[in-house]
Amino acid sequence: MTVVLAEDDVDIRDLVQIVLEGLDLEVRAVGTGSDALEACREIGPRLLLLDITMPGMNGLEVCRAIRADERLHDLPVIIMTARAQASDVAAGIEAGADTYIIKPFGPIELREHVEALLARTAPAND
Known part of the structure; x- marks a missing residue:
């Protein structure tokens, strides 16, 4: 099962990738929003x-583009960010984050977040 990880901070990206690979997930790691899309x-x-x-296209823009794409x-x-204000969380959810x-x-x-979301959104044949 493949996941895309979009994080411009290489250290954070590497750490998150290690956690995801520990869950037996194949990770495509990218550093920009446009590369993620x-x-x-x-x-x-x-x-x-x-x-x-992230540089260029930010995560909220990517999330909106994902929700507007018929195939995606x-x-x-999952949005990962240091922005912890209630308005920031609301903006992420409004953009379409789960x-x-x-x-x-x-x-x-x-x-825990990854496992819960994957379990909640598992296709019937997964």
């Missing part, structure tokens, strides 16, 4: 983990 369109992942603050509109999206993780987060919290 392209990867999603190319491979049709099972999940997208998305930072908000059901793709589960869940929102506040940085800094630990590996256990990340794993």
Whole structure:
């Protein structure tokens, strides 16, 4: 099962990738929003983990584009960000995110969010 991880901070991206691979997920890691959107369109992942603050196209724009894409509109999206204000969380959910993780987060919290979302959105034949 493939997931796309979009995070411009290499250290965070590497740590998140390690957690995801520990869940036996294949990870396509990218550093920009436009690369995330392209990867999603190319491979049709099972999940997208998305930072908000990235160069060029930000995570909210990517999330909106995913929801507007007929082939991807059901793709589960986890937003990962340091933006913890209620208005920021509301903006992420309004853009179409399924869940929102506040940085800094630990590996256990990340794993729990990923497992819960994958279980909740599992296709009938998965």
